[in-house]
Amino acid sequence: MSFRFELLKTAPNGARRGRLHTxxxxxxxxAFMPVGTAGTVKAxxxxxLEELGAEIILGNTYHLFLRPGHDRIRELGGLHKxxxxxxxxxxxxxxxxxYSLAELRKITDEGVRFRSHLDGTEYFLxxxxxxxxxMALGSDIMMVLDECIEAPAEYSATEKAAARTFDWARRSxxxxxxxxxxxxxxxxxxxxxxxGGTYADLRKQSARDMMSLGFDGYAIGGLAVGEEHxxxxxxxxxxxxxxxxxxxxxxxxxxKPEHIPDYLARGIDMMxxxxxxRNARNGCLFTSQGRxxxxxxxxxxxxxxxxxxxxxxxxxxxxxxxxxxxxxANEVLGAILATHHNVHFYLDLMRRIRQAIExxxxxxxxxxxxxxxxxxxx
RNA sequence: GGACGGGUGGGUGAGUGGCUAAAACCAGCAGACUGUAAAUCUGCCGCUCCUUGCGGGCUACGGAGGUUCGAAUCCUCCCCCGUCCA
Numbered sequence: 149m150s151f152r153f154e155l156l157k158t159a160p161n162g163a164r165r166g167r168l169h170t171x172x173x174x175x176x177x178x179a180f181m182p183v184g185t186a187g188t189v190k191a192x193x194x195x196x197l198e199e200l201g202a203e204i205i206l207g208n209t210y211h212l213f214l215r216p217g218h219d220r221i222r223e224l225g226g227l228h229k230x231x232x233x234x235x236x237x238x239x240x241x242x243x244x245x246x247y248s249l250a251e252l253r254k255i256t257d258e259g260v261r262f263r264s265h266l267d268g269t270e271y272f273l274x275x276x277x278x279x280x281x282x283m284a285l286g287s288d289i290m291m292v293l294d295e296c297i298e299a300p301a302e303y304s305a306t307e308k309a310a311a312r313t314f315d316w317a318r319r320s321x322x323x324x325x326x327x328x329x330x331x332x333x334x335x336x337x338x339x340x341x342x343x344g345g346t347y348a349d350l351r352k353q354s355a356r357d358m359m360s361l362g363f364d365g366y367a368i369g370g371l372a373v374g375e376e377h378x379x380x381x382x383x384x385x386x387x388x389x390x391x392x393x394x395x396x397x398x399x400x401x402x403x404k405p406e407h408i409p410d411y412l413a414r415g416i417d418m419m420x421x422x423x424x425x426r427n428a429r430n431g432c433l434f435t436s437q438g439r440x441x442x443x444x445x446x447x448x449x450x451x452x453x454x455x456x457x458x459x460x461x462x463x464x465x466x467x468x469x470x471x472x473x474x475x476x477a478n479e480v481l482g483a484i485l486a487t488h489h490n491v492h493f494y495l496d497l498m499r500r501i502r503q504a505i506e507x508x509x510x511x512x513x514x515x516x517x518x519x520x521x522x523x524x525x526x
Numbered sequence: 527g528g529a530c531g532g533g534u535g536g537g538u539g540a541g542u543g544g545c546u547a548a549a550a551c552c553a554g555c556a557g558a559c560u561g562u563a564a565a566u567c568u569g570c571c572g573c574u575c576c577u578u579g580c581g582g583g584c585u586a587c588g589g590a591g592g593u594u595c596g597a598a599u600c601c602u603c604c605c606c607c608g609u610c611c612a
Contacts, residue, residue, distance in 0.1 A: 186562085245562095266563080443556090
């Protein structure tokens, strides 16, 4: 048994507590997955990630395909061995790059033609090719190639993208089934990605389409790309209300800490987001009191830890004044300490939420608590 | 003592008659960041007033005078710095 999801409990508010078993360990859900696009969660060592309790991280098909190349990673024993990460890895398909690198690509029904953002070389990525790459990488969870479009978008464009995503999912399903019959990729799970923009009917259709093909889990993509939070929630709910209860649901690319309870209440089990790592590098720290912009002059002589309520190794040892100094002096350690703290903040938040679900104490995650997290500089 | 070169806003440094409160970069101040082309990007950055407007006033390119409708830019003298010659 290589991959299995175990639903332990569903709280009255809809939040789910579960376990995801993979060849590289068990992931307690709801889970937050730090993003490690290029085979590294920027500014953190694998040791640090383990200490922080990350049970699964992301890698990116598009980026690893361009550099160092999936063939090289396969030769070196797969992504886990290459980066010396013993726990689980989920690889995103490159679908998000279809959206974020819009000027560098052209989409057809066949696939996506990309110009490398590194050197301009042209490549063609199809749903099949993207799975081949992910099989070479050896990730525990592979994502199908999808067409992620901006929101809001015209209904017709959204419908077209969702239809194409469905067609690509069908090809992906077929391709992996054939590979498995040849004995390849046996240990790897594959998730579909529901699209449909901000249109409820398209979302529902996309969810049904994907379910009809049968996947190991279902992701919701194309959200939190500029639309209102209420819309993100509404679209999420449209989809999760249809998805099979005994399979994991992954809301891609979210989110802000104060929004996480909202997503979990709609039955989400997995999330990933660059916010903790990117914001850390840019000097924005998440704390129990809200956001803290460490470069602000007010912290120049502040001897307090980043977050007085935090128990991470950075908060136990270093002052705001020191970390601010590191940022002002452009020292790499600033990014390292800040990232460590932010990732701890997210992972710890998830631990507490899991406990709350287990012990039926959902009220801890009240709107008052959420607005405190959303607060500005503390 | 002489010959050159030079003194510009917190710093470096463009600008050689009007489009200049003065490029650019740095520093500083603040904001953004959601499946990572991000240790990135954006705004502000002389003082002041208000009806906050591609608004008004004041001050500003070493100092003091002058030429001109108009000067950081041209002229005179002075001060200071650098290099070289005595």
